[in-house]
Amino acid sequence: MALPVREQVTYWGIAAAVFLGLLWVLGDVIMPFIVGMAVAYFLDPVADRLERLGLSRAGATVAITAGAVVIFVAMALVVLPTLIQQAISLANTAPEIARHLHGFIIERVPALNDNASALSRTLAGIGDTVQARGVELLNGLITSLASVVNVVLLLVLVPVITFYLLLDWDRMVAQIDRLLPLDHAPVIRRLASEVDRTLAGFIRGQGTVCLILGIYYAAALSILGLKYGLVVGSVAGLISFIPYVGAIVGGALAIGLALFQFWGEWWFIAGAAAIFVLGQMIEGNVLTPKLVGSSVGLHPVWLIFALAVFGSIFGFVGMLVAVPVAAALGVLMRFGIAQYRESRLYRGLEALKDGSANDEDAA
Numbered sequence: 001m002a003l004p005v006r007e008q009v010t011y012w013g014i015a016a017a018v019f020l021g022l023l024w025v026l027g028d029v030i031m032p033f034i035v036g037m038a039v040a041y042f043l044d045p046v047a048d049r050l051e052r053l054g055l056s057r058a059g060a061t062v063a064i065t066a067g068a069v070v071i072f073v074a075m076a077l078v079v080l081p082t083l084i085q086q087a088i089s090l091a092n093t094a095p096e097i098a099r100h101l102h103g104f105i106i107e108r109v110p111a112l113n114d115n116a117s118a119l120s121r122t123l124a125g126i127g128d129t130v131q132a133r134g135v136e137l138l139n140g141l142i143t144s145l146a147s148v149v150n151v152v153l154l155l156v157l158v159p160v161i162t163f164y165l166l167l168d169w170d171r172m173v174a175q176i177d178r179l180l181p182l183d184h185a186p187v188i189r190r191l192a193s194e195v196d197r198t199l200a201g202f203i204r205g206q207g208t209v210c211l212i213l214g215i216y217y218a219a220a221l222s223i224l225g226l227k228y229g230l231v232v233g234s235v236a237g238l239i240s241f242i243p244y245v246g247a248i249v250g251g252a253l254a255i256g257l258a259l260f261q262f263w264g265e266w267w268f269i270a271g272a273a274a275i276f277v278l279g280q281m282i283e284g285n286v287l288t289p290k291l292v293g294s295s296v297g298l299h300p301v302w303l304i305f306a307l308a309v310f311g312s313i314f315g316f317v318g319m320l321v322a323v324p325v326a327a328a329l330g331v332l333m334r335f336g337i338a339q340y341r342e343s344r345l346y347r348g349l350e351a352l353k354d355g356s357a358n359d360e361d362a363a
Contacts, residue, residue: 236276
C-alpha cells in the first residue's frame, strides 16, 4: 500500500532540505562535480550520436575529450589573453569616454555648462565610477575564481570528473530509474522527461545560440575595427539568453564606442548598428527556431529570479544549479496546476455531478 500523502510530502521535503543544506555547507567542494555534471549533460547527446555512428561509449568519450582539450588550449592561447586585455583596457578608458561624452553634451547644450548643476556633477563622476566599479569587478572576479576555481580544478578535476560521468552517463540514468518508487515511477519519469526537454531546449539550444552569437558579434566588430569589439561581442553573446537584451546592451555599447572612435565616419557607426540588427534577424529566424524551438517552458523572468535568489544565497555554486532547479520547479508547478484543475477544490459541485453521472452510467 502506498504511503499517505502527508508522509510522502514529509519525506520529499526532507530530501529537498538535505539537498539545499549540502549545497550550503559543501559549496566550493562540490562545485567541480556540479560543473562536471553540467558539461557531461551538455555533451551526452554528442556521445550518443557518435555511438550511433559506430563508436563505443569509451571511444566516443575519448573523442569528445580530445576535441574539448584542443578547443580549450586554443582559447587559452589565442582568445582569453586578448579578451582579458581588452576588458582591462576598456575599464581604464572609461573615464576618457565619459569626459568626451560630457564635452559633447556641453557643446550641444551650453546652458548645462554649470559646474554646480546636478547633470554636470553626474557626468563628471561617471568616468571615475565606471572605472572603479569595472576594476573592482575584474579584481573580484579574478579573486573569486582564484579561491573557488583554482588551476588544479580547471585543468585536472573538472575534465576528469566530466570524462567519467560522460562515460557512465547512460548507466547512471538507468540505475536511478531502477531506484524510483514503483507507485510513482511513471509520473516521475514523465516529469523528468519534461525537465530534460526544458533543459535541453534551454541549456543546449540557447547555450549554442549564445555561443554562435558571441562569436559572430566579436568577429564582426573586430573586422569592423572597433576597439574592444571582442569584449562587447562576448558580453552581448553571453546575455543573449534573455530575448533582445543581448542585442540591446551589446548594440548600445558598440554604437557608443563607435561614436567615440569613428566620430564623423558614419559608415562605421552604421556598420556597428547593422551588425546587431543582422544578428537579431539571424537569431529570430534561424538559430532560435532550429536550436531552441518555439517554447522551452522556461520564462526569462523566472530564470533571472532563480539566478538572483540562488546566486545571493549559495554564491557561484547556486548560480550553477539555478537553471536546472528553475526548470524542475517550473515543470512541477505546471503539474501541480494541472492536478489542481482536476481536483474537487477547483471543480467543486461540477466534480460531484460528473461523479454521479459516471456512477449512473456504470450501473
